[in-house]
Amino acid sequence: MTSSGTNRSGPAGPGPSDGAPWAAAWELLLPAASAPARARGRTLQAALREAVRTGRLAPGTRLPSSRELAADLGVSRGLVTEAYEQLTAEGYLRSDRGAGTWVGDAVRAAGPRARDLAPRSSGTRADFVPGTPDLSLFPRAAWAAAHRGVLAELPHHALGYPDPRGLPRLRTALAELLARRRGVVADPERIVVVSGVAQAMALLGLVLHARGLRTVGVEDPGSPEHGALYASAGIGTVPLPLDDEGLAVGPLKASGVRAVVTTPAHQFPTGIACSARRRTELLDWARSVDGLVIEDDYDGDFRYDRAPVGALQGLDPGHVAYTGSVSKSLAPGLRLGWLLVPASLREEVVERKRTMDLGNPVLDQALLARFLERGDYDRQLRRCQRAYRERRDALVTALAAYFPGAKVSGVAAGLHAIAALPERYGPLDRFLERTRAAGVAVRPLAQYGTAVEDGLRLVLGYAHLSPARIRDGVALMADAVRD
Ligand SMILES: Cc1ncc(COP(=O)(O)O)c(C=O)c1O
Incomplete structure (x- = not known):
């Protein structure tokens, strides 16, 4: 979508919006965009309300401009403006004339951590399995x-x-x-x-x-x-x-x-x-x-x-x-x-x-x-590069904070990193058992070959996760293996 950088707090907002990325909630709005013309406005409002209510759009998340969202969804700008105004009136959103629209604080069903790591499909609360880019960055x-x-x-x-x-x-x-x-x-x-x-x-x-x-x-x-x-x-x-x-x-x-x-x-x-x-x-x-x-x-x-x-x-x-x-x-x-x-x-x-x-x-x-x-492809690469660098940095910072002594490698490029954790977090089998029980999906390096030395080495995919999810996922992993 065109609305890059929309997941940030407003000037009067409650700090950076750590919640679910805007892009994830945007997927919820897609069916509304293809609803029959007469029902489209109502359906869009209902979908947006639902996204706020369920926490997929976290309090403080900045929404894209009505122009950007209308372009992304392929609907008229008036429809989006109307939806923003209606939901602002209902307290789901707040707007600062000329500066933007944010998800309001009134609907705060769960703490940010619970929402951030809400189980996806099979009880996974944090998914570090490598191999997938951020599909919400696809330039629809x-x-x-x-x-x-x-x-x-x-x-x-x-x-x-x-x-x-x-x-x-x-x-x-x-x-x-x-x-x-x-x-x-x-x-x-x-x-x-x-x-x-x-x-x-x-x-x-x-x-x-x-x-x-x-x-x-x-x-x-x-x-x-x-x-x-x-x-x-x-x-x-x-x-x-x-x-x-x-x-x-x-x-x-x-x-x-x-x-x-x-x-x-x-x-x-x-x-x-x-x-x-x-x-x-x-x-x-x-x-x-x-x-x-x-x-x-x-x-x-x-x-x-x-x-x-x-x-x-x-x-x-x-x-x-x-x-x-x-x-x-x-x-x-x-x-x-x-x-x-x-x-x-x-x-x-x-x-x-x-x-x-x-x-x-x-x-x-x-x-x-x-x-x-x-030039669309080059633009896409630049956009992904910016997002993935930020996520890579978030992973390195979180590992240093939650697993002191961890050695991180392979991070100058790509969409995943190798983390060698100090022995005190091991042995590997116990580590994997505990993280699995806590809903954290991780792959040990040993799973990728026969010539891997013993030790606690993990392959951590980060590109598909927001910085907030990365940090919370690493925290969850640390909680799971703490004695
Ligand atoms: C190292 C490596 N190369 C290639 C592929 C397959 O790529 P493609 O989607 O282009 O077929 C994968 C898929 O996971 C991979 O891990």
Whole structure:
């Protein structure tokens, strides 16, 4: 939505609004926006009232301007103004002429903590499971506008079966984006639009299998998805250890594999950025065995306080297959991504893509192309970057406050962090048992691989949580494990 930064207290407000983020409550208003025209105003008011009453909109939360909310919901501004006025009259909202509208203090059913950590669906009160961005940051208004624009401009013939590589317009826009932001050598002719990194891996698996490969190397610890995707193509995985500089090359050489999957910009899950020396070593290895490095740039766009680490592919496009998607920057549900392959693999990959699904949906591709061309995608990245940096900081601060002595790593980039907690909070089994009982969902690092040292190390996803939820979630975790 367009109303960024609306979750803050008013000038006369009761301190920062720690409650549920405005964006979450906004979802409640969406059905009202599509109610029949005659009932729309009433339905919108009822939904807004309900959001305040149930605490999904916390006291002190600043609402977006009537113009912003009307644009986001696709309703007239008058309808929103009327709803704000009515609810102000009823005491649910308070407004400060010209300065904004806030959720009033009159309806305070529960304390901020209870509301903040209200069980979601299955009794989870704080959810630190990594892998999901903040879906409420999805730019609905801009996406809807792009949708209208695309439908208006696409000629009839464009709705036929697409080029299995993807629309030329999208491939051109992606080539520009990836060259500019990630240092990828991006010839549009070599890009294949896919439905996410997952499909890129599945396609490569099928092509490599057809070429006789039966194993690929994967990082250990690493993404469980990688192994599962290659297994579906009939390829086994060889877990390979990491060191401080990234994927360890000695064990890679010794393994005998000729293809390896790696996450060099921000290793999943440890967050290690592959060093310059290790990049060179990896590419030397690939050349020496005439092999392939499969680069998963799953969250390459999010960097906070270090210079962007360019893609490995830029150093040797002949030995690296590069893949990424909009799953972290827009939403995983879009199922849209890209794969750049060395020239020697291109035809086989395109043919696999064709036989697999005859290409990605045309409208989605045209939409993303337009989004990229008009700068909407860059705007979205900047917006997410700001939000996620703030959340990352909130997590680091909360861990320092509630778990003194915790060592946090992997936080210069990405959407999750690794927290190594002092031994006194352990052992791990007891820690997990207690946090689970308290409704805190956390993943131990050990769950991501076999080569993880003992100890209390957690992978904490933070991007999908507001700073207030992060702080309260860490506090809840600390309460749960206190003796
Ligand atoms: C490291 C890593 N790469 C790739 C993926 C899949 O990404 P996509 O949604 O682009 O298919 C995941 C999904 O969780 C992941 O953890």
